[in-house]
Amino acid sequence: MNLKNIFAITSLACTSTLAFGSDIAESAPNCSTAQLVVPWSKGGETDIVFRTFSDSINSTGIKPQLEVINIVGQGSVVGTTQVKNAKPDGCTLIAIHENIITSDLAGRADFSYEAFAPIALVSYTPSIIGASPKAPFKSLKEMIDLAKQKPESITVGITRGSRSHFFFLLVEDAADVKFRYVEFEGSNLRNTALLDNKIMLGETHLITTMKSIQDGSLMALGIATGARDALVKYVPTLIEQGMNIIYGSPKGVAAPKGTSVNVIEFWQNAFAKAAKDPLLVKALEEKGSVVLSKGSVEYTVFLKDSFEKHKTIAIQTDMFKKKIALGLNMVFGGFASRLQISWTCGFKCQVQY
Numbered sequence: 001m002n003l004k005n006i007f008a009i010t011s012l013a014c015t016s017t018l019a020f021g022s023d024i025a026e027s028a029p030n031c032s033t034a035q036l037v038v039p040w041s042k043g044g045e046t047d048i049v050f051r052t053f054s055d056s057i058n059s060t061g062i063k064p065q066l067e068v069i070n071i072v073g074q075g076s077v078v079g080t081t082q083v084k085n086a087k088p089d090g091c092t093l094i095a096i097h098e099n100i101i102t103s104d105l106a107g108r109a110d111f112s113y114e115a116f117a118p119i120a121l122v123s124y125t126p127s128i129i130g131a132s133p134k135a136p137f138k139s140l141k142e143m144i145d146l147a148k149q150k151p152e153s154i155t156v157g158i159t160r161g162s163r164s165h166f167f168f169l170l171v172e173d174a175a176d177v178k179f180r181y182v183e184f185e186g187s188n189l190r191n192t193a194l195l196d197n198k199i200m201l202g203e204t205h206l207i208t209t210m211k212s213i214q215d216g217s218l219m220a221l222g223i224a225t226g227a228r229d230a231l232v233k234y235v236p237t238l239i240e241q242g243m244n245i246i247y248g249s250p251k252g253v254a255a256p257k258g259t260s261v262n263v264i265e266f267w268q269n270a271f272a273k274a275a276k277d278p279l280l281v282k283a284l285e286e287k288g289s290v291v292l293s294k295g296s297v298e299y300t301v302f303l304k305d306s307f308e309k310h311k312t313i314a315i316q317t318d319m320f321k322k323k324i325a326l327g328l329n330m331v332f333g334g335f336a337s338r339l340q341i342s343w344t345c346g347f348k349c350q351v352q353y
Contacts, residue, residue, distance in 0.1 A: 027260065027262030027263055027265075027266055028063060028064065028090075028263075028266055029064055029089055029090030029091045029263055029266065030089065030091070031064050031089070031090075031091035032063075032064055032065075033064050033065050033066075033067050033091075034064045034065070034066055034067070034090065034091045034092065034093060035066075035067050035068075035069050035091065035092050035093065036050060036054060036066050036067065036068045036069070036093045036094075036095060036253070037069055037070075037071050037079050037080075037082065037083050037092065037093065037094050037095065038050055038068055038069070038070050038071075038079070038095045039070075039071055039072065039073075039076035039077075039078065039079025039080050039094070039095070039099075040070065040072060040076060040079075040186045040187070040188075041070060041072050041185075041186050041188050041189075042070045043188060043208075044186055044187045044188045044208065045125060045187055045205050045207045045208045045249065045289075046095055046097060046249070046251060047068070047070065048207055048208070048287065049095075049122070049123050049125070049207070049251055049284065049289060050068055050095045050251070050253075051068050052280055052283055052284055053122060053271065053274050053280065054066045054067075054068050055280075056274040056277045056279070056280040057270050057271070057273075057274045060270075060273065062270055064091070066093075072185065072186065073185070074108065074109075075099060075103060075108060075159040075160065075161060075162045075185065075186075076099045076100075076103065076162070077103055077108060077109045079094065080094055080096070080100060080103075080109070080111075081109070081111075083116075083254075083255075083256060084111060084115050084116065084256060084257070085256070086256050087256070088117070088255065088256040088257065088258035088259040088260075089259070089263070090255060090259055090260070090263035090264075090266065090267065092255070092256065093119070093253050093254065093255050093267065094116065094253065094254050094255070095251065095252075095253055096113070096116070096251070096252055096253070096254055097163060097249045097250060097251045097252070098163040098166070098249065098250065098306060098310065099159075099162050099163055100112060100113045100116070100254075100303075101113060101303070101306055101307050101310050102161055102162055102163055102165070102166050102310055102314075103161050103162065105161075105307075105310055105311055105314040105319065105320055106160070106161030106165070106314065106319050106320075107161070108160065108161035108162075112307060113254070113303040113304075113307065114257075115257055116254035116255065116256065116257055117254060117255045117256065117257050117258070117259045117264055117296070118252060118254045118296050118299040118300045118303060119252070119253045119254055119255055119264055119267050119268050119271065119296055119299070120252055120253055120267070120268050120271040120272065120293070120294060120295060120296065120299055121250060121251070121252040121292050121293075121294040121298070121299040121302055122251055122252055122253060122271055122274075122275060122291070122292055122293070123250070123251045123284060123289050123290060123291055123292055124248055124249065124250045124251070124289065124290045124292055125205045125206070125207055125248055125249045125251070125288060125289040125290070126205070126206075126223055126224050126225045126229070126246075126247070126248040126249075126288075127167050127203050127204075127205065127223075127224040127247045127248050127249065128203070128204050128205060128206065128209075128213075128220050128221075128222070128223045128224070128235070129171065129201060129203070129204075129220070129221040129222050129223075129224075129238070130191070130194050130201065130202050130203065130204035130209060130213075130218055130219070130220060130221075131143070131194070131200060131201050131218070131219040131220075131221050132194050132195070132197045132199065132200055132201075132218075132219070133197075133216060133217060133218065133219050134197040135154075135197075135200040135201070135219070136200075138219070139221065140221040140222050140236075140238070140241050140243075141241070143200075143201070143221060144175045144177060147175065147177035147178070147179065148175075148176075148177055151177065151178045152178050152179065152180040153180065154177075154179050154180065154200050154201060155179070155180050155181075155182050155199045155200045155201070156168050156179040156180065156181050156182065156199065156200070156201040156202060157181075157182050157183075157184050157189075157190040157193050157194065157199040157201070157202035158181050158182070158183060158184070158190070158202070158203075159183065159184060159185060159186060159190070160181070160183050161319075163203070163249060164187070164190065164202070164203040165181070165319075166310060166313055166314075166319075167203045167224070167247050168181075168201070168203065169313055169317045169319065170245050170247060170313065171238075171243065171245065172317070173316070173317065174238075174242075174243040174244065174245055175243065179201070182198075182199050187203075187204070187205075187208060188208075190202045190203075190204070191204055191208060191209055191212075191218075194218060195212060195217060195218060201221075204218070204220075205248075205249065205288065205289075206229065206231060206232065206287065206288025206289075207284075207287040207288050207289050210231065210232070210287065210288055213232060213235070214232070220232065220235040222235065222236055222237060222238040222241055222243070223235050223236075223237055223238065224237070224238050224245050224246055224247040224248060225237055225246060225248075226239065226246055229288065231286075231288050232288075250292070250302070250306070252294075252299055252303075253267070253271060255267070264296055265296075268295050268296055271293070272293050272295065275291050275292070275293035276293075
């Protein structure tokens, strides 16, 4: 198979595009405080990005104010499920990235981005192949050579069915190797395991591990960007090492499906204004993340495109699994609740990009 570079964000210098006509007035949600649910742990990469945005938005005196809360579990599925089922009044928002897509494709969740009303795409953070400094290799080439000599001997920390998992599926495909996966609930635990030498590899990002990379307590074997990052110029790109992979974490915010156009516009404008805050831009860029500003319509198109690209990976790597509800509970009662039936799309497809 040949999974090409399909995740490049072609223009990081994005401008805000409003999704609705100027004849529609903004309508603030009817609550004193709105909750922005981050379905990962506090202090993680996504949490840092959205707390930075929330602080900027709240500093304008906006009503309602935004409160970031963390609802963790099942690789973000617990938090996203709670928001999906929340009242669509604009008082409950969800921070999302590609996990909203990959969890569905891998069968971890039974819904995708279409279960929500996208509001805005706000940032992008490139992926890095992080490695324990005690690993039996010191470069990407040495790692690949070892992986070929001893298949499934190299341990990789992932959240199964998540973006961190799909990233290493791309690496496996590009290098024609097989890893041994170890599951963790989120990037904080994965990064800790890397630093403690409990795993050899894991997806990481500058926003949470730049200091560790700079002081040598964590190795960076390659960054999934088109050119080297100015913050860590000594880290080679995957492309210059023979892997045609550009990948990362585009982060956005969404609301429960059914939220009114006026409320979506209210929050879209709030995030667009924050994206122009020079203090916010500086704070995130210094951490290795790029600020973006795409409105609801653009973000919806972006998510649809990303879904199709991740679906290609899922199919070609046999990760495309969907639970099939056959109504067996009606016939066999409780037995069906203990019976997990799934199918794998085993055919291969060729897609040109």
